[in-house]
Amino acid sequence: MADAQHPPEVDRVAASRRAVAARRARASLKKDVAMRVLTPQELLRRAFAEPASPAGTMRVTEFLTSIPAIGEGKRDRILERLGISPVKRLGGLGARQRRAIEAFLDERWPELQPRDGRSRLVVLAGPTAVGKGTVAAAIARQHPEIHLSVSATTRAPRPGEVDGEHYYFVDDAEFDRLVDDGELLEHATVHNRFRYGTPREPIERALGEGKTVLLEIDLQGARQVREADPSATLVFLLPPSWDELVQRLVGRGTEGAEERARRLRTAKVELAAQHEFDYRVVNDEVGHAAEEVVSLTR
Numbered sequence: 001m002a003d004a005q006h007p008p009e010v011d012r013v014a015a016s017r018r019a020v021a022a023r024r025a026r027a028s029l030k031k032d033v034a035m036r037v038l039t040p041q042e043l044l045r046r047a048f049a050e051p052a053s054p055a056g057t058m059r060v061t062e063f064l065t066s067i068p069a070i071g072e073g074k075r076d077r078i079l080e081r082l083g084i085s086p087v088k089r090l091g092g093l094g095a096r097q098r099r100a101i102e103a104f105l106d107e108r109w110p111e112l113q114p115r116d117g118r119s120r121l122v123v124l125a126g127p128t129a130v131g132k133g134t135v136a137a138a139i140a141r142q143h144p145e146i147h148l149s150v151s152a153t154t155r156a157p158r159p160g161e162v163d164g165e166h167y168y169f170v171d172d173a174e175f176d177r178l179v180d181d182g183e184l185l186e187h188a189t190v191h192n193r194f195r196y197g198t199p200r201e202p203i204e205r206a207l208g209e210g211k212t213v214l215l216e217i218d219l220q221g222a223r224q225v226r227e228a229d230p231s232a233t234l235v236f237l238l239p240p241s242w243d244e245l246v247q248r249l250v251g252r253g254t255e256g257a258e259e260r261a262r263r264l265r266t267a268k269v270e271l272a273a274q275h276e277f278d279y280r281v282v283n284d285e286v287g288h289a290a291e292e293v294v295s296l297t298r
């Protein structure tokens with residue numbers, strides 16, 4: 001309430017700060033559910049016990065889509081079935097609606113959990129020129145609901161590559177800064193040459209929104225992701241044969257002979273590590289390989 005000691009603008013600033021803090025706290029709770037640090041059932045219990053808390057002020061729509069298996073379409077069907085308005089906040093649900101949403105979670109929980117306890121983070125790795133980029137681009141085209149990570153790199157753009165779309169092209173100083181500020185989920189010097197890394201924030205945001213996230217990275221990066229999140233799904237893309245791999249590299253025409261030789265040396269090391277991965281997919285035909293990778297993320 002405004003008075004002589006608390007003029008209205010001071011109250012407005014304080015209220016806006018409180019609103020920002022509450023929004024951040026709700027976003028953090030959603031991320032915890034998406035990352036499975038917190039179960040939806042625990043979040044509901046907090047919301048019902050304290051309707052004014054960040055959990056209690058979360059909208060039912062936000063709550064449902066924080067569960068990775070629930071997208072917007074499914075969310076709307078669930079709310080309609082439960083007779084709950086999408087504008088409702090968890091703490092504002094009536095007794096009947098609380099029972100309905102709790103019963104729904106109890107009944108459907110087994111199928112809402114990620115398959116065999118895996119997170120929604122998916123790594124696609126494999127030797128140079130096997131077609132990781134091509135398969136990842138096909139997945140992004142066919143499945144816009146899957147978030148494709150854009151890496152930072154110190155390598156120069158190839159003709160046609162667009163900053164912010166194919167990579168964030170940065171210099172060494174900026175890459176150092178990203179590492180020092182903890183802005184990368186993983187990073188590595190690839191083919192003993194340039195540095196590549198996965199920006200952390202867009203990944204966490206997409207996971208927080210319940211999306212599947214695809215990282216197209218090298219073996220060193222895949223190992224770091226496994227360390228950071230043992231429940232990530234690691235997929236290794238294989239060529240139909242070694243000769244076909246060499247042909248694809250030569251056919252792409254983006255590297256000179258020396259760089260091709262360097263990449264093929266790394267390819268031998270990467271192929272020898274394929275058994276560290278959860279799944280192996282042969283990229284014989286792009287569409288098939290893309291759908292096979294997607295089926296492993298379901």
Ligand SMILES: Nc1ncnc2c1ncn2[C@@H]1O[C@H](COP(=O)(O)OP(=O)(O)OP(=O)(O)O)[C@@H](O)[C@H]1O
Nearest residue numbers: 127128129130131132133134248252283284285286
């Ligand atoms: N299934 C396929 N059949 C034939 N050619 C393919 C197939 N998949 C990809 N290619 C071609 O192989 C070449 C290499 O593909 P791409 O650049 O996607 O490989 P990459 O694994 O991302 O390579 P790098 O690790 O070197 O970046 C490209 O010219 C691409 O068009």
Ligand SMILES: Nc1nc2c(ncn2[C@@H]2O[C@H](COP(=O)(O)O)[C@@H](O)[C@H]2O)c(=O)[nH]1
Nearest residue numbers: 151152187188190196197198216217218221
């Ligand atoms: N560890 C990481 N590796 C990455 C990342 N982004 C790409 N890569 C890998 O680098 C090589 C070479 O890529 P190119 O575009 O120069 O041909 C390839 O194996 C990519 O998978 C990353 O963020 N981290």
